[in-house]
C-alpha cells in the first residue's frame with residue numbers, strides 16, 4: 001500500500017521572482033525560507049530568480065549569487081536562502097512558474113513583460129511588488145503596473161505594497177504589507193507563500209488604490225527629504241506627511257470616488273508613507289539634493305550603486321496626468337515635487353508655500 005498522502009500527489013507550485021535588486025533579493029530570500037518551512041507540501045523548494053547579468057568584481061552576478069548566496073551588489077551583508085537560484089535568461093527563469101513575483105524597477109517592466117510573452121504557463125498568475133506606474137500615451141492618463149502585466153501576459157495580477165524597506169526585511173525584523181486582490185484562490189496561495197509572524201499580510205480588493213499609494217508615497221517621501229535638507233524640523237515634516245497623505249487620497253479618489261478611509265490607513269498607505277519618509281532611498285537622496293546641490297541623477301549614480309530611485313520618474317508621470325486633467329493647483333505637493341526634481345523651482349519655494357495649501361482654504365472659520 002502506498003504511504004503517499006494527497007499532498008504528495010498534488011502538483012507543487014513553482015515560484016519565479018522576476019527581478020533581483022535590493023527588494024527582489026530580500027523577498028526572494030523570505031520566500032525561499034517560507035517554502036522550506038511551512039510551504040514544503042504546496043510549493044517547489046527551488047525558487048528561480050531572474051537576474052539581469054552584469055559583472056561584479058570580475059565575476060558574473062548570477063554566478064556570484066549562486067556561489068556565495070549573497071547579492072553583494074544590491075543587498076550586501078545579507079545571506080539569500082540557498083534554494084533561491086539566480087538565472088540570467090529571463091525566459092528560462094519564468095517558463096515553469098505558476099506564480100510570477102514581479103519586482104523590477106518600474107521603468108523596466110514593459111520591456112520585461114514583452115520578453116516574457118508566449119514563454120509563461122497559461123494558468124500562471126502574478127504578484128507585483130513594483131512601486132510606480134506609467135502614463136498611457138494614448139489617454140495621457142494613468143496606466144497601472146498590474147494592468148501592464150495583465151494586458152501583456154493575459155494573467156491575473158495581485159499587488160503587494162507596504163512599509164517594507166528591503167534591508168530591514170532581510171534582517172528579519174517585523175513588518176506588514178497589504179495585498180490587493182479580487183481572487184480568493186490566489187489570496188490563499190499568497191498567504192501560504194509569504195505571510196509569517198515576521199511578515200504579516202492583510203488582504204483587500206482595492207488593487208488599483210493599493211498600487212497607486214505605493215507609487216505616490218515615493219513622491220511625498222522626497223518632499224520630506226527636501227524639508228529635512230532645509231532643516232525645517234519635525235513639525236514641518238509631519239505637516240508634509242499629513243498634507244501629502246491628503247493629496248495621495250484625493251489622487252486615488254479621482255479614479256475611485258467612493259473609496260473608504262480604511263485602505264489609506266493600511267500598511268500600503270500611512271505606514272509606507274511614514275517608513276519611506278524616515279529612511280527610504282527617495283527620502284535620503286532628496287535630502288542630499290538640497291544639501292549638495294547635485295542633481296538626483298548624480299546622487300543616484302554616486303550613492304546607490306545601480307539601485308533605482310522610483311520617486312523622480314513617478315513625480316514626472318503624476319505631473320503629466322494632473323496637467324492633462326487641469327488639476328495641478330489642487331495638488332501643490334505632487335506638482336512641485338516634479339518641478340523641484342527638474343530644478344525648475346527651489347525646494348524652499350515648496351516649504352514657504354505650505355501655508356497656502358488648498359487644505360487651509362477649505363476649512364476657514
Ligand SMILES: NC(=O)c1ccc[n+]([C@@H]2O[C@H](COP(=O)([O-])OP(=O)(O)OC[C@H]3O[C@@H](n4cnc5c(N)ncnc54)[C@H](O)[C@@H]3O)[C@@H](O)[C@H]2O)c1
Nearest residue numbers: 020021022023024052103104105108130131165166307308
Ligand atoms: N528596495 C526597497 O526597499 C523596496 C521595498 C519595497 C518596494 N520596492 C520596489 O520594488 C521595485 C524594485 O526595487 P529594487 O529595490 O528591488 O530594485 P533596485 O532599486 O535595487 O534596482 C536594481 C535592479 O534593477 C535591475 N535592472 C537594471 N537595469 C535593468 C533593465 N534594463 N531591465 C531590468 N532590470 C534592470 C538590476 O539588475 C537590479 O536587479 C521598485 O519599484 C521599488 O520601488 C523596493
Ligand SMILES: O=P(O)(O)OC[C@H](O)CO
Nearest residue numbers: 162163164165280281282
Ligand atoms: O527606498 P525607497 O524610497 O525606494 O522606498 C523603499 C520602500 O518602498 C519602502 O516601503
